[in-house]
Amino acid sequence: xxxxxxxxxxxxxxxxxxxxxxxxxxxxxxxxxxxxxxxxxxxxxxxxxxxxxxxxxxxxxxxxxxxxxxxxxxxxxxxxxxxxxxxxxxxxxxxxxxxxxxxxxxxxxxxxxxxxxxxxxxxxxxxxxxxxxxxxxxxxxxxxxxxxxxxxxxxxxxxxxxxxxxxxxxxxxxxxxxxxxxxxxxxxxxxxxxxxxxxxxxxxxxxxxxxxxxxxxxxxxxxxxxxxxxxxxxxxxxxxxxxxxxxxxxxxxxxxxxxxxxxxxxxxxxxxxxxxxxxxxxxxxxxxxxxxxxxxxxxxxxxxxxxx
Numbered sequence: 001x002x003x004x005x006x007x008x009x010x011x012x013x014x015x016x017x018x019x020x021x022x023x024x025x026x027x028x029x030x031x032x033x034x035x036x037x038x039x040x041x042x043x044x045x046x047x048x049x050x051x052x053x054x055x056x057x058x059x060x061x062x063x064x065x066x067x068x069x070x071x072x073x074x075x076x077x078x079x080x081x082x083x084x085x086x087x088x089x090x091x092x093x094x095x096x097x098x099x100x101x102x103x104x105x106x107x108x109x110x111x112x113x114x115x116x117x118x119x120x121x122x123x124x125x126x127x128x129x130x131x132x133x134x135x136x137x138x139x140x141x142x143x144x145x146x147x148x149x150x151x152x153x154x155x156x157x158x159x160x161x162x163x164x165x166x167x168x169x170x171x172x173x174x175x176x177x178x179x180x181x182x183x184x185x186x187x188x189x190x191x192x193x194x195x196x197x198x199x200x201x202x203x204x205x206x207x208x209x210x211x212x213x214x215x216x217x218x219x220x221x222x223x224x225x226x227x228x229x230x231x232x233x234x235x236x237x238x239x240x241x242x243x244x245x246x247x248x249x250x251x252x253x254x255x256x257x258x259x260x261x262x263x264x265x266x267x268x269x270x271x272x273x274x275x276x277x278x279x280x281x282x283x284x285x286x287x288x289x290x291x292x293x294x295x296x297x298x299x300x301x302x303x304x305x306x307x308x
Contacts, residue, residue, distance in 0.1 A: 051195070052188060060180035061189065063281050064173050065196045067129060070271045070278070071169055072197035074140065077204015078268035081212050085261045087239040089254045090152055103156040107163025112171050119287075125175060126284040128168045133276030136165030140269035144262050148254045169275070179288055208264045215263040219256035 056062050079101075086097040115128040139162030146155060177189040242253050 051192060052185065055181050055185055055188060055192070058180045059281065060176055060283055060285065063278055064177040064180070065192060066278050067133075067169065067173050067275055068177075068193050069196040069200040070275050071136075071166070071173070072200030073204035073207075074136070074200075074268045074271040074275075075166060075204075076197075076201030077206075077208040078140070078143075078264050080205050080208070081261055081264055084239075085146065085257055086155075088242050089148055089258055090150070090155070092152070100152060100156065101159060104159035104163035104166075107160040107165075108167040108170070111164050111167030115168055115172055119172070119175065123287050124284065125172055125287075126279075126282050128172045129176070129279035129282060130276060132165045132168030132172070133272060133274075133279050134165070135168065136162060137269060137272035137276060139163075139165055140265050140272045143265040144269065146261055146265070147258045148251070150258075165272070175287075176282060179285060183288075204268075208268065211267055212260045212264050216256050216260035219259045220253070 056065075082101070083094075083097045086092045086100055087094065090100075092100060111128075111132075115125075119125045119128070139158060142158040142161055146158070174190065174193055177193050178186050181189045242250060245253065
């Protein structure tokens with residue numbers, strides 16, 4: 001009888017805790033909605049608003065802000081969990097883990113320079129966000145294949161693909177946003193891009209963190225029958241701790257981490273696909289400052305030279 005009472009007491013405590021968490025989430029959600037509404041009302045009435053809402057009437061600006069938000073969501077949100085995978089499953093040190101992301105930055109550099117040079121010479125830019133979204137979606141899909149046996153070379157190739165897509169997006173989004181507003185609002189365009197990217201990254205870390213924790217906990221719980229007595233909290237997934245575990249248990253932990261990382265990129269991939277779809281809505285407006293060369297006749301279909 002005492003065991004039954006104890007079990008009922010534990011169950012009741014869990015119900016109370018879940019109820020409190022639900023109430024806290026509801027309160028946080030209501031507070032966020034109220035703060036957003038208050039911000040919008042204030043911005044419409046302010047003589048010099050921080051974020052003038054009239055800029056969102058321009059389709060290109062609104063689309064680029066959406067692209068920036070989704071890029072931050074997918075990039076910062078999903079990539080947050082790569083170091084844990086690299087340092088545990090792939091056995092890299094903290095320094096080597098950072099260096100392993102170098103191929104991605106190489107990809108970003110290549111496509112950023114390439115798209116910038118082509119845009120400068122031709123004035124055309126719509127194609128690059130479209131390519132960026134498509135390549136980034138491929139990179140996200142490849143990263144869903146990260147597993148216990150994935151080599152550093154293979155993961156490096158995946159990072160390069162993701163970086164190539166990001167390079168087509170990051171600089172072009174800034175250019176399109178600045179080109180879509182009046183000169184007096186160019187500062188707003190630049191700051192708004194950073195703002196929406198940070199908001200996307202913050203929400204991405206929170207959302208993908210919940211997905212990561214859920215899949216990791218589920219995998220560890222499923223492996224409990226094989227002798228795994230480790231959870232996702234309390235620092236027990238620290239690489240130095242995991243490395244000291246017996247080989248069979250360590251393999252189960254590696255599988256759980258890889259499974260969780262796969263899930264994160266599986267849910268991040270639709271954001272990249274949506275980036276591709278939204279990029280199709282961009283209207284290619286002539287770049288500001290491009291005029292015909294002195295003494296040259298403007299022929300049909302010819303592109304003017306960029307004035308430095």
